[in-house]
Amino acid sequence: xxxxxxxxxWLAEQVNLHLGPHVLYAWLVMAxxxxxxxxxxRKIREIPSGIQNFMEAVxxxxxxxxxxxxxxxxxxxxxxxxTLALFILTCNLIALMPSAFPPTANPNTNAAMALAVFGxxxxxxxREHGIGYLKHFTGPMPALAPFLFxxxxxxxVARPVSLTLRLFGNMYGHEIVLMIFLALVPLLGPxxxxxxxxxxxFIQTFVFTLLTTIxxxxxxxEAH
Amino acid sequence: MGYFTWCMIVAGVGMTVxxxxxxxxxxxxxxxxVEGIARNPGxxxxxxxxxxxxLAMIESLAIYVFVVAMIILxxxxxxxxxxxxxxxx
Numbered sequence: 646x647x648x649x650x651x652x653x654x655w656l657a658e659q660v661n662l663h664l665g666p667h668v669l670y671a672w673l674v675m676a677x678x679x680x681x682x683x684x685x686x687r688k689i690r691e692i693p694s695g696i697q698n699f700m701e702a703v704x705x706x707x708x709x710x711x712x713x714x715x716x717x718x719x720x721x722x723x724x725x726x727x728t729l730a731l732f733i734l735t736c737n738l739i740a741l742m743p744s745a746f747p748p749t750a751n752p753n754t755n756a757a758m759a760l761a762v763f764g765x766x767x768x769x770x771x772r773e774h775g776i777g778y779l780k781h782f783t784g785p786m787p788a789l790a791p792f793l794f795x796x797x798x799x800x801x802v803a804r805p806v807s808l809t810l811r812l813f814g815n816m817y818g819h820e821i822v823l824m825i826f827l828a829l830v831p832l833l834g835p836x837x838x839x840x841x842x843x844x845x846x847f848i849q850t851f852v853f854t855l856l857t858t859i860x861x862x863x864x865x866x867e868a869h
Numbered sequence: 870m871g872y873f874t875w876c877m878i879v880a881g882v883g884m885t886v887x888x889x890x891x892x893x894x895x896x897x898x899x900x901x902x903v904e905g906i907a908r909n910p911g912x913x914x915x916x917x918x919x920x921x922x923x924l925a926m927i928e929s930l931a932i933y934v935f936v937v938a939m940i941i942l943x944x945x946x947x948x949x950x951x952x953x954x955x956x957x958x
Contacts, residue, residue, distance in 0.1 A: 807929065814932030817939070852925040 648824065652744045667751035674735045674748060703731070714855070715862045722861055725765060729758060730854040737816060737846030741839050749849075750816040752809055759805035762857045766804075770864035781864070804860060808853060815849050872951045880938035887934035894927045 653669040685700040693701050707727045711719045733749060740747035748754045770778040782801075784793035819842050826834035902920035906913045 810933055810936055811925075811929040814929070814936045818932065818935055821939075848921065848925055852922065852929075855922060 648746055648820070649827070650744050651746050654746075665751065665753075666746040667748040667754055670739060670746050671736070671748040671754060673745075674732065674739060678731060678735060710854070711858060714858045715865070718865065719858070719862065722765075722769070725761075726854055726857055726861075729762070729857060730850055733758070733812070733853055734846065734850040737849060738843070740816065740820065740846070741842055747816050747820070749812050750820050752813045755809040755812045756805070758853075759808035762808065762860065763801075763805040766860045766864045769861055773865055778864070804856075808856060812849055812853060815845055819845055872947075876941050876945065880941050883934055884931075884938050887931040891927055891931040895924050898923045898927065 648666070651666050653673060654666045657664060657669055681696070681700070685696045689697065704727070707730060708720070708723060711723055711726055715722070736747050736749045736754070739745050740750065767778075770781065774780075782794050782797040783790040784797070819838070822838055823835040823842070826838055828834075898920060902916050902923075905916045909916075
């Protein structure tokens with residue numbers, strides 16, 4: 646089931662660049678976010694207006710979210726969580742543009758982000774607690790430690806897998822439904838599903854960011 | 870019955886069972902959330918946020934089944950093997 650026509654893929658064919666559509670559209674999302682960030686911070690005024698106002702609202706929502714879930718010591722991790730949230734949201738919303746492919750509909754993009762979160766969680770855990778971070782994996786009683794270590798390890802490995810597949814399944818499933826509706830009713834068929842697409846985009850961003858925040862908060866807190 | 874017939878049946882039935890399980894579980898969550906909001910309308914925002922998170926978590930189980938069904942139908946790793954075996958006979 647192939648998307649009928651993708652603009653950036655056609656452009657890349659003209660210059661003989663053979664990369665998957667998810668890479669090309671990820672570049673588009675990156676360029677978009679960088680341009681918006683540049684434009685919003687060019688002349689910072691005390692009383693914001695225009696795009697600076699909008700981006701300040703977005704940053705405030707993210708900061709309040711992180712502070713609610715992680716406490717004041719979570720402010721250090723705002724760049725990672727904020728970048729993930731904005732990138733995933735823009736990638737998901739690009740799916741609604743005709744002839745665009747959401748980069749998050751490919752498991753590679755999602756796996757990259759999920760592995761980054763996995764690495765960050767354990768790096769932060771080791772940096773915060775030293776070698777005592779391993780006590781997080783042993784559970785309440787030292788007698789059960791080897792048994793619980795294996796269980797906790799499986800649980801930790803399941804985290805990036807679930808993050809990847811949840812986001813991939815939602816976005817790719819939505820693309821497939823849109824293409825089926827497009828085949829049934831050529832021009833306006835996908836329109837109702839696109840409204841659900843906006844809802845799904847926001848909810849999946851929220852869930853990914855919330856889970857990242859909870860995992861990092863779990864690595865920061867004391868063991869059981 | 871042929872291999873590909875079984876593939877289609879499994880993908881369809883699996884997705885059905887996942888949808889049923891997902892529907893029942895999500896409805897149980899929503900019932901309790903709505904009761905909570907009816908008891909305490911002031912906590913409505915927080916309850917709804919928690920409910921949406923719970924729904925997304927339960928939904929992801931059905932999505933795993935969807936991913937497996939897509940793999941079985943469109944990225945089946947045994948297709949060539951089966952075709953070779955059928956052609957060999």
